[in-house]
Amino acid sequence: MQNAGVSTFLAQLLNGLQYGLLLFLIGSGLTLIFGVMRVINLAHGSLFMIGAYLAYVVAGWTGSFWFALPAAISGGILFGTFLEAALFRRFRDREHLDQVLLTFALILIFEEARSILVDNQFHSVAVPELLDFSIPIVGGFAYSAYRLAVLAVCLAVAGLMVLVVERTNIGASIRAAAENPEMVGLLGLDARRIHMLVFAAGTALAMLAGALAAPLQSVYPNMGDGFLILSFIVVVIGGLGSIGGAFWAALLVGTIDTLGKAYVPQLAGIAVCGLMALVLLVRPSGLFARG
Template sequence: MQLAGLFAQVLNGLQYGLLLFLISSGLTLIFGVMRVINLAHGSLFMIGAYLAYALAGITGSLWLALPAAVAGGALFGAALEYTLFRRFREREHLDQVLLTFALILLFEEARSALVDNQFHSVAIPAMLDFSVRVTADFAYSAYRIAVLGICLGVAALMFIGVERTRVGSAIRAAAENAEMVDLLGIDARRLHTLVFAVGTALAMLAGALAAPLQSVYPGMGDGFLIISFVVVVIGGLGSIAGAFWAALLIGLIDTLGQAYVPQAAGTAIYVLMAAVLLFRPAGLFAKG
């Protein structure tokens, strides 16, 4: 029975970690390629969650929300990059911080005007609203298993996309040396729009997936933003693989901590981050 509880917590931790990966991989890609700090990344997560809430309310099902979050996120991200972030690539960090802080405030205000300031739960799709009996005394939510599967699928697509395709190699090259990419005849600006669109789509997909698990509420992106930063610091900036392992690590530590040592759980990941900064400042999973 104890073991079953532990097993459930480990699965929860992995699933939370994979959601974190969807958010932080976008963050790390956007910074790696564009050198832009996006504090509004957590708000994009929130927008995805509210999109799921709204669409689930209209259509009665979450299924439409997932492709809508991906497509809408890609369009929204491309629009944001085209209108605003493009101008801030060469600006100081301070300007980028303030620009994205302003976006947070405007997104929150829009959320408050369009929906309201209450908590809302989002129903788990009826098709998955059951538990899978794993052993005689242990069952696990089918929706959580589906989230695990979807996130792993997206992670695999990300790896293939970045490591195995021509566009992926251009993205990796741009992260190394943007001017060189220009010289090679690849339009870096289109690459930036693409990366920002993908990052936004991932964050909004994560929000839509998370909506039934933790309900939607004002400022829900803030906590995820901070944790994603910790993931990026621990994983090493610009590294998809680093973000993946760090996200799983943080997800497990946070979830198991909340379950077994709640007093220390809030600070555990920050202690880990401090240790990483002390011993491996370039990130736990950085090469060399």
């Protein structure tokens, strides 16, 4: 009985970490896009949805889930580049209300397009056969190999992002553009290219998260909404523009949300909101904001 309780806790804890890491993939793009471009992208959750549907469609066409991951990444880069050049570039210097209206319109457009191109039904994407088994962790507790693989992929992406943003010239350009885009231009760098890069990367990350999540849950209309709200909470708790902050905040939010739903479901809905309110009271710029 006690073993069953421990196993359940371990499973929920790992589920929470894995959920948190998916939130990181979405939230890191959101925080980078806001940090560098000062654009609030409400449609970021829809990009997650598009990634999941892309995985559903590609897995269906090819008969293999593995094609879905490169499709989500490359599709995200192309789609993000297009969105930045066609729309977001023109709204960068506009008021936040205009940006909210634009991105809200995009949510409606994306959902309508999804309805026309696919349908309005719930769908499932099979866990790839290669990872469709459980791995013994401790005692009698075993955990899904696919979920562990998702954990590993998200951790690798997080590490790569921190490496790129904190240790490379491109990362320095991104941080500089977030601080003072005018000065970046005066030093001979085209800030628009940096914006395009960041938006494309953010879109690709959200779509990759959607594709990775597809076998974990149903693929359904508006499935990005819940992720978007929690991702915004991640961004606020972590500090706007902070990749490291988004990482730790995502783990915190994912774990609290998952454990809350498992053990105190009546409070789960408000637990992360309460945490965000507390952070806003104590440290309004976020726990990991650059000072």
